[in-house]
Amino acid sequence: MNRELTKSLYRTMLLIRRTEERILEEMMKGKLASTMCHVSIGQEAVAAGTCSAMQPQDYLTSTHRGHGHFIARGGGLDRMMAELFGKETGYCKGRGGSMHITDISIGHLGANGIVGGHLGIAAGAGLWSQISKNNAVTVCFFGEGATNEGITHESVNMSALWKLPVVYVVENNHYAMSLAWERSTAQQSFIEKAKAYGIPGVDVDGQDALAVYEAASEAIDRARKGEGPTLIGAHTYRFLGHSRADPSKYRSPEEEERERARDPLTIMRTKVGSDVLSDSDVEAYEAEVKQMLDAAVKFAEDSPLAQPSTVFEDIYA
Amino acid sequence: MNRELTKSLYRTMLLIRRTEERILEEMMKGKLASTMCHVSIGQEAVAAGTCSAMQPQDYLTSTHRGHGHFIARGGGLDRMMAELFGKETGYCKGRGGSMHITDISIGHLGANGIVGGHLGIAAGAGLWSQISKNNAVTVCFFGEGATNEGITHESVNMSALWKLPVVYVVENNHYAMSLAWERSTAQQSFIEKAKAYGIPGVDVDGQDALAVYEAASEAIDRARKGEGPTLIGAHTYRFLGHSRADPSKYRSPEEEERERARDPLTIMRTKVGSDVLSDSDVEAYEAEVKQMLDAAVKFAEDSPLAQPSTVFEDIYA
Amino acid sequence: MPIMMYRDALRRALYEEMKADPSVFVLGEDIGLYGGAYAVTKGLLEEFGPDRIRDTPMSEAAIVGAAIGAAMVGGRPVAEIMYVDFMTLTMDQVVNQAAKIHFMFGGQIKVPCVIRTQQGTGRGAGAQHSQSLESWFIHTPGLKVVAPSTPADAYGLLRASIQDDNPVIFLEHKGLYAVKDEVPEEPFVTSLGVADVRRTGSDVTLISYSRTMQLALEVAAQLEQRDISVEVVDLRTLQPLDMETVLRSVEKTRRAVVLHEAVMTGGLGAEVSARITEALFHQLLSPVRRVAAADAPLPANVALEKYVVPNAEQVIRAIEETLAVKQQIAR
């Protein structure tokens, strides 16, 4: 086991977790500029594991539930928080918010408010990599609910056909708003789903960051070698509601309790043992993360509000 | 082997073949009202085999290449020809043409000019059958090229999930205009494609009307019993170009010759032998069909042109 | 008269139509167990069961397609598309199929279905969740388009839409769901295609629909203080457009302003303006003015989005402009 990788995965997951907790806190205080905000608490291992397997030149497309991908890919907390607060200094100048957070400088091609809306974009980034031979792989995250959108099918087929360097990572948190996975499709295995496209499918435990890392590494390697896409289904769980407005009445408290017990942070500590990840490591990360978040919130608070006139800028390039 | 069925399948295929040949003839004479006309010569076994397995209360949705489905389902030649000629007496009052030929009285829910455009409609007809318990099964024909349209995926998933009484019949003629099947998807087996939806998939010889009939019967039975959809891939071939404008330069003469040798009419005669299908049977059918077509063309010719004012009718119900 | 929220009025309409007609059913994302993203269908699953209140996978095109298919063979489906922005995924089904089937198939088949969706700003929901797209639908022959501004209209027009034999695009507004107003207890149906003069006046006609009706009425009340008498017309149905009512009003006031939340260019305001001008050019004292959202995407920022959509100041300015032209210098 790679100690450094393990530590870094844990730290990333913690950073995501604490950031989202802080976002919820700030949201409660009314600090967020948009009502659209979806946290991925409970799903951190998928983002952390996958992004750790990426190289600097790689691209990533993200979803409405994209804080984890953004952070795991190395997005900065200051400008992220500023974006959520609707500030001029935010990544999108305060006009994108949580659902459209983006940083092209790290190959992040955008969170998307349309479920499935970025699937074609991922294929396109892959297509350009193939044409231009830029050696980049595009990782396309989406929820299991998005598998039923038509463009998902079109995109995966296109990538499979042309062997584009794209890796599809399904964050299967078992719900699309209120729709349980089994009420959403008659085929729940991604190994089987992948067969329709003639590509490898993987069903991986999405609460195990190392397992996700392994699966993602293999898929990214294949993609980079020109062997085409992989469809990875990562079994995870959304610990909270779909959004703040959602009391999650469509699932049982027993299920929630059972699934919350499978916390990716705990799972990793248990799995690797205190030998690899000691209490003091974790304490140090907690302290570091807290400091980063305090600084990010301060940066956001101190930043100027996006100016009204700017809403008429950048409509055209 | 069912003699009556065999004879009737052959007769239906012959009727389709001769009708389309006649349509082409009339088109050359400039008799058709629209430039949109796609014949299915070579593919008759799929329409004949499938429709023979349907019951009177069943529904069918069809494609831009829909003459075969229409005829096999029992559509009348007179009003069909009138429709193609743009006459008032046509099924669609001369405003639908070949690509939108429809007769609701036989459960035919329309040919569609949008590839994949009727896939959702088929699921909806199935949904209403399930809700209203009307005991109807909907057969949804489409080309293999249409499998890559997003709505195809959405529709099949929806039908599979809800076990709707729908049967998906892919007329895999190996080309979508110029795009060969292997340049269209990395997974060419419908058995494999069906796995993504958790439903049975079938790869059947689409040039063998009896084989198609068997596969369709089984699928329609399953659907009627509430066991959900089946995805049937019928391997066939389009003997002519995509449309009149198409010289089919994207495929080799050798391939064309090889595939044209697999004529569903010949195949059936060879398969069942002259014992079941005698020369005189065939001659009688030819004569009957010729008479029907002459009558249909005469009916169409004698019918009044659709009146200009009628183009402003039926915009709203 | 009982006071009712817009969302509850919509639910009442669904409930009554479903009770009255077993062929009516509802399908869409999260409309069952969840009760609808904007809580319109809450409780209907318990009442009517999962066959007629059908939670669908996230497959907008197939949802609309399924509604069309069911409508063609005897059902009267009401599909919900969560945001009008997602109607972009259904345009083939709506435009090439639903709108054209009756015509294209020579009148053989009817498509009696309603596509409910909601549009507009107010929640900082951003560029992909705040648009107003009625223009696309009115540009599509074969569709009817409805956009109620009050709970009573939401109720009466939804009932009429479900009873109509054509595909109806029923545009709700996310900012109206919690609005309360009187809705008569006695069941009723509000005919499609009939505009409503919500306030009579003599100086200028202010034409709007959906949520900007509130702005229109606010401005009218405000201007009354300044002795400017504004007649306010609520279009209610956008296709067919009740130009008769509009023209009757403008004939009287000889001035008109059209107000909507959709972006200006290519908006419904252009159509209404053009039609008024074509019909009443020589009676008009000043050009028809339009007040609409700026030609810009919407920021995901509650504070910023209000700079893009129309405000009272702009409406007042537009009205003042129409009034600036004195009767005597006019033809």
Next chain:
Amino acid sequence: MPIMMYRDALRRALYEEMKADPSVFVLGEDIGLYGGAYAVTKGLLEEFGPDRIRDTPMSEAAIVGAAIGAAMVGGRPVAEIMYVDFMTLTMDQVVNQAAKIHFMFGGQIKVPCVIRTQQGTGRGAGAQHSQSLESWFIHTPGLKVVAPSTPADAYGLLRASIQDDNPVIFLEHKGLYAVKDEVPEEPFVTSLGVADVRRTGSDVTLISYSRTMQLALEVAAQLEQRDISVEVVDLRTLQPLDMETVLRSVEKTRRAVVLHEAVMTGGLGAEVSARITEALFHQLLSPVRRVAAADAPLPANVALEKYVVPNAEQVIRAIEETLAVKQQIAR
């Protein structure tokens, strides 16, 4: 000057841009081996190979999505959607993605892509293959929209569109592909957003674009015989709309007619009419008239479709109406 067909002029533009810039590539259905449903891309596969001339599966949404994605990371894709009617399948990608990405992401990312498609009637192609949908696109901030009427413009505007850093909807017309006209031998680029006065005149301004430009010029020539002097403006780019040129002309003629093949209600004619009226109400001698397709689906019948789309008689009548108002009785 060499004479060239519209389709060949388009191909020349593609060829030159691909030669000049290795990031330009083409994708779409049947654009490679087949050479394009309307033969625009014929021969390009042989010239540039299958990497840059990419035949796609039938997946319109993903085709546009892939163009957007490639454009975001360095490519300059030109996607072909075979018929504008199939753009219905791509509206999320066009409207929610391509048009908004630059704005929504704070200006970080550009989306330099062209979506070529063709629209219109003339082949009896029916309700699902003959529409004209420019209105939807001009109603979408963030898009540019181009609709050339001549081979020279087809060439010059396509080059400009490919060079533009924004998503451009490039609307060809199926009835124009075989039209021949002069195209200068020397390479050139025609700026987007600039209308063209195709014929000068003094009595009335006739505004159009795409194929109805032919009708406009025909009518103008015809009316010259009757001593009616028609100025004809070709909009060429529909977004941004060159109102300066339009207004300059109408200021002079004081009468205007807008002509297009899209259906009347919600058409671009309404927008142009409203803008002219807003700007020049007091100079106008008569209301701006619109001539457009009837609000009806198109029949799959060559003989019938011409009753739905505008004809010379209608244009002449509209012009006569604008002229009927004598200068003296006007203000």
